[in-house]
Amino acid sequence: MLQTLAISNYRSIRDLVIGLAPLNVVTGPNGSGKSSLYRALRLLADTARGRLVESLAREGGLQSTFWAGPEKTGATVRSGRHAVEGTLRRDSHHLRLGFGADDFGYTIDLGYPMPDATSAFMLDPEIKREVIWSGPFCRRASMLIDRRGPSLRVVNSDGNWEIIPGALAGFESMMTAFADPRSAPEMIRLRDKILSWRFYDHFRTDAEAPCRRRQVGTHTPVLSHEGADLGAALQTIREIGNSRELDAAIEDAFPGTRVEIEYEDGWFETTMRQHGLLRPLKAAELSDGTLRYLLLTAALLTPRPPELMVLNEPETSLHPDLVPALGRLIAAAAQRSQVIVVSHNAVLVEALTEASARLAALEKDFGETRVVGLKRIELPPWHWPER
Structure with missing residues (x-):
């Protein structure tokens, strides 16, 4: 069972981590971010189907899915004394999706590709990092498979990291580009789990x-x-x-x-x-x-x-x-x-x-989707791996 769903920098969802139960209901008024949460789940499923980049392209490309608000919203803006203004961005552009389950967890981090004047696909997102770990949340000691840019490494039977030869393309998830039941059986099991998810929508x-x-x-x-x-x-x-x-x-x-x-x-x-x-x-x-x-x-x-069924309205x-x-x-x-x-x-x-x-009632707070009444201390444990 999925225990945690995490979404960062996707449309109205700036940073959302919610705990999950066997039965979950997500609600909220129109425009509160329900559809964004549903589509983020579908994007996670598309990683195992090799359709992630295609799905993002249909949504208008990576640039149209990023959180559109400022990086930080100060107290003076929230009080209404100052207008919302853009500032020089300090952090990299990330679109991060992930989940933690009873057995394995997974996260993917997408961003812009490096400039290349010879390529016509500069609007395609590039996968910067993917990680599979054991347990509900990521820790360094629990990592099993780690992809950074084009390189991939796995924990072997001796408990040591082993580099997998070859390079992954920036637009390919390791879920579809690499499948070796001997060196990475966890990836096969996780991919099969995600492939079993079903979505019914209108x-x-x-x-x-x-x-x-x-x-x-x-x-x-x-x-x-x-x-x-x-x-x-x-x-x-x-x-x-x-x-x-x-x-x-x-x-x-x-x-x-x-x-x-x-x-x-x-x-x-x-x-x-x-x-x-x-x-x-x-x-x-x-x-x-x-x-x-x-x-x-x-x-x-x-x-x-x-393993998972998602029903939209x-x-x-x-x-x-x-x-x-x-x-x-x-x-x-x-x-x-x-x-x-x-x-x-x-x-x-x-x-x-x-x-x-389990009820997750969504609301908008200065354009950002939040769970009503959820305090930071009540958030399930979650850590985004660094690039």
């Missing part, structure tokens, strides 16, 4: 959404991010997952209703049989909210639970009466996976908090 439920149409179906223990394979995912839960739990989740939200999957010649279609109707309703006939609840049910009742399009049922469904999923929910829906936040979720 399923399509419009009239042309793929989940409304028949789809060719195969065993689908993991619902795709866009939810196109909904029918196959629900049928997989029926056959190799917990069919009783699926029926209970539907009954909780829609009393007297049952989900059925029609299949013919390999084509699957989701239908709902409701009390009082002579025929089941096809997915194309269901409301956006009903379809979204089915998608969330398929995601949360997966027969192959991930799952209550979107749901009728208020469905939100408590969704909260119970999420709480049940947290018994199998660590779950982080980003939401500003008060009913869902309350339902998850009552289910023992």
Whole structure:
């Protein structure tokens, strides 16, 4: 389980360290930084998929993701006696992301590349440092793999540092550029952990959404991010997952209703049989909210639970009466996976908090995202490795 999430110099997040539990809910008003925290988690996942630089480019490049405020905000500025003014930057530009878990921790530090008049990729971020360590937070004695610029070293079986021959490109994470199960088994285990993370963010439920149409179906223990394979995912839960739990989740939200999957010649279609109707309703006939609840049910009742599941505003399009049922469904999923929910829906936040979720309520303080009421002494232990 992840114990700590740390983000530094990313959009409105200047320096944020929060502790995590099996079930977590991040909330706050619009513009408080919820989306920045969610995207930072996705960037961490992209390091193991080799898509970190591409993802940052889609966000406008590294320069557009840096904290836009001043390095320091004095008491006179906070009191309103002086305006916020830029000063000469003393520290290097860093974008730092990291986490600490029960077994291993990881951090990555990105910055600008060295000037090179011959390169057309000067806006690409350069990875300055990556570190993997044992335990929830980084200490010199707990480091296992250390990447500084192009060079990489690992702790060998004798407990000594060993330099790995070759040079890493500045745009390549060591997670994808180096994979040796003999000299660095911890990297393989950590990469597999990150690759298992799942993110679900605003399923399509419009009239042309793929989940409304028949789809060719195969065993689908993991619902795709866009939810196109909904029918196959629900049928997989029926056959190799917990069919009783699926029926209970539907009954909780829609009393007297049952989900059925029609299949013919390999084509699957989701239908709902409701009390009082002579025929089941096809997915194309269901409301956006009903379809979204089915998608969330398929995601949360997966027969192959991930180590971490992150849901971004799952209550979107749901009728208020469905939100408590969704909260119970999420709480049940947290018994199998660590779950982080980003939401500003008060009913869902309350339902998850009552289910023992750890609450992180975000707010803006002079443009900087902070956790409401979190004192420095309450922060989990964390240390950023120096460049």
